[in-house]
Amino acid sequence: MNFGGIEEKYEALENARFVVVPVPYDLTTTYQGGARRGPAAILEASCNMELYDEEIEAETYRAGIHTMEPLEAVASGPAGMLERIEEAIDGVLERRKIPVMLGGEHSITLGAIRAARKRCPKLSVLHLDAHADMRMSYQGTPYSHACIGRRISELCPVVQAGIRSMSAEEARYLRKRKLPLIPASGVRGSRGWIAKALRSLSRDVYISVDLDVFDPAIMPATGTPEPGGMLWHDVLDLLREVCRRKNVIGFDLVELAPIPGMVAPDFLAARLAYRMMGYVAQKFR
Numbered sequence: 001m002n003f004g005g006i007e008e009k010y011e012a013l014e015n016a017r018f019v020v021v022p023v024p025y026d027l028t029t030t031y032q033g034g035a036r037r038g039p040a041a042i043l044e045a046s047c048n049m050e051l052y053d054e055e056i057e058a059e060t061y062r063a064g065i066h067t068m069e070p071l072e073a074v075a076s077g078p079a080g081m082l083e084r085i086e087e088a089i090d091g092v093l094e095r096r097k098i099p100v101m102l103g104g105e106h107s108i109t110l111g112a113i114r115a116a117r118k119r120c121p122k123l124s125v126l127h128l129d130a131h132a133d134m135r136m137s138y139q140g141t142p143y144s145h146a147c148i149g150r151r152i153s154e155l156c157p158v159v160q161a162g163i164r165s166m167s168a169e170e171a172r173y174l175r176k177r178k179l180p181l182i183p184a185s186g187v188r189g190s191r192g193w194i195a196k197a198l199r200s201l202s203r204d205v206y207i208s209v210d211l212d213v214f215d216p217a218i219m220p221a222t223g224t225p226e227p228g229g230m231l232w233h234d235v236l237d238l239l240r241e242v243c244r245r246k247n248v249i250g251f252d253l254v255e256l257a258p259i260p261g262m263v264a265p266d267f268l269a270a271r272l273a274y275r276m277m278g279y280v281a282q283k284f285r
Contacts, residue, residue, distance in 0.1 A: 001040070001043045001044065001047065001067070002020075002043070002065070002066075002067040003020045003043055003046050003065050003067045003100075003273075003274075004046045004047060004049070004051055004061050004065060004274070005046070005047035006051070006061045006065060010061050010062060010064055010065065011064075011065065011066055011067065012064070012066065013066040013095075013097075015064045016063075016064030016065055016066035016097060017063040017064045017065070017097065017098060017277075017281060017284065018063065018064065018065045018066070018097065018098050018099075018100050018277050018280075018281075019065075019066045019067075019068060019092045019095075019097045019098070019099055019100065020043075020065060020066065020067040020068065020100045020101075020102060020273075021068050021071065021085075021088055021089065021092065021099055021100065021101045021102065022039030022040070022043065022067070022068065022069075022070040022071070022102045022104075023039065023070070023071045023085060023101055023102065023103050023104040023108045024036040024037065024038070024039050024040065024070050024071075024073070024104055025071070025073050025081060025103065025104040025105060025107075025108055026104060026105040026223075026257075027073065027077070027078060027081070027105070027107075028078060028105060028107050028138075028139070028141060028143065028144040028145050028146075029105050029145065029223050030138070030139060030144070030145070030146070030223075030224075031223050031224045032222070032223045032224065032257050033223070033257065034223075034257035034258060035103060035104055035105045035223060035254070035255055035256060035257045036073075036104065036105075037257070037258050038102065038103055038104055038254070038255070038256035038257065038258060038269070039070060039102040039103065039104060040070075041256060041258040041266040041269075042102050042253070042256060042266060042269045042270050042273065043067070043102070043270075044266065045263060045266040045267045045269065045270035046270035046273070046274065048267070049267065049270055049271055049274065051274075053274065053275065053278045055275070055278075056275075056278040056279070056282060058278065058281070058282075058285075060274060060277050060278040060281050063277070063281040063284065065100075065277065066097075068088070071084055071085065071088055072084075077141075077143075078107055078141055078143035078144070079143060081107075081108070081111070082107070082108070082110050082111040082114070082143060083111070084111070085101075085108055085110075085111025085112060085115075086111040086112070086114045086115045087115075088111075089101065089111065089112045089115035089116065089250070090115040090118065090119075092250075093115060093116065093119050093249070093250070098248070098249065098250055098251075098277075098280060099112065099250040099251075099252075100250070100251060100252070100253075100273060100276075100277065101250070101251075101252035101253075101254075102252070102253055102254075102273065103252060103253065103254030103255060103256070104254055104255075105145045105223070105254060105255060106129075106133065106145040106148045106208070106210050106254045106255055107143050107144060107145045107147075107148055108252070108254065109148050109152070109208045109252055109254060110143065110148060110151050110152070112206065112208075112250060112252060113125060113152055113155060113156070113206055113208075114155070116206045116249055116250055117155055117156055119249070120204040120249055122202050122203070122204055123156045123202065123204050123205070123206060123249070124156055124157040124158065124159065124200075124201045124202040124204070124205055124206075125152050125156060125157070125158045125159070125205070125206050125207075125208060126158075126159050126161070126197065126201060126205055126206075126207045126208070126238075126242055127148075127149060127152065127158050127159065127160045127161070127208050127210075128160075128161050128162050128207070128208065128209045128210060128213040128230075128235065128238075129149070129160065129161075129162055129163060129208075129210040129212065129213050130162060130163065130164055130165055130184070130210065130212040130213055130222075130224070130225075130226040130229055131146070131149075131163065131165045131166065131210070131212070131224065131226070132149055132160065132163050132165070132166035132167075132170040132171075132174065132181075133145065133146055133147060133148045133149035133150065133170075133210075134147075134149045134150045134153070134166065134169075134170035134173050134174060135147045135150060135167065135169060135170060136150060136169070136173075145223075145255075148208075149170075150173070152208075153177065153179060157200070157201075157202065158179060158180075159179075159180045159181075159182075159197050159200045159201055160179065160180070160181045160182065161181075161182040161187075161193075161197060161213070161230075161238060162182070162183075162184045162187070162213035162229065162230045162235075163181055163182070163183050163184065164183060164184040164185070164226050164227075164228050164229065165224075165226050180196065180197070180200040182196060182197060184213075184228055184229055184230055185228070187230055187234050193238075194237060194238050194241050197238060197242070198241060198242065198245055198246075201242065201246055202246075203246060203247050204246070204247050204249055205242060205246040205247065205248050205249070206248070206249060206250050206251065207239070207242065207248060207250075207251035207252075207276070208251065208252050208254065209235075209251065209252065209253050209254070209272070210222075210254050210255045211253060211254065211255050211256050211265075211268075211269060212224060212225055212226060212229070212255055213229060213230050213235065214229050214230055214231070214232070214235065214268070215227070215228065215229030215230065215231060216229065218231065218232060218264075218265075218268065219265050219268060220259065220262070220265060221256055221257050221258055221259045221262065221265035221266070222255050222256065222257055222265075223255055223257050232268070235272070236275065239275075239276055239279060240279055243276065243279035243280050243282075243283075244279065244282070244283075248279075248280050251276055253269055253272060253273055256269050
């Protein structure tokens, strides 16, 4: 199944601007499982959405969207899986394509960022999430989904937005490192939060969207839904400006845990992925 169910001529790798990389992996999930089913649910939903984007006023698929075969899980554990992801994303970047990784749980992001940083030494990361994910280790591994923010911060500058849950350990680390953080509560009624994010990001940006950044009223299908989240247009307002003002070299959507019989979250994720492609593609018109 390819993203959007698009015609073969727009799906061909050689002509594609974007390469969708499905990663059905959720080994370190600790609460609600099922994120391994996220990529397939997003792809299925994408085949049922309109391919004309009413905001951008364009058919983004005409820029070319190639869908890779899903990456198989590595039996040796998270470290081996990250190596497989890094290799796959590096191959996409080497072809001068823009990777769009669909998870899967959030630990997979580290592999993509390792690959991106090799190509862009001054890379920064925009991390949208309900959780800080700044633990040093969790349940015996430093590569847990609960540690992804920490691992990113050790590699390159990171700006977090939508955060509304963290441990005492994470709060101490954030204060010590003075990392830029925009809590979900800082979005409502504020006009300066997007400018703050833009100031803290370098020219080259990788975007990681944990779908639990959204309020569970519109995105209940996540491993750990947290109340008080961002809404659709909050997230789009930020992504639109980042894609317009920065060089977005890749992005991911992670932590969709599909709920049987409830397709709205899957559709939201598919529309978000397509809208982000549209924002990035506008620079190449």
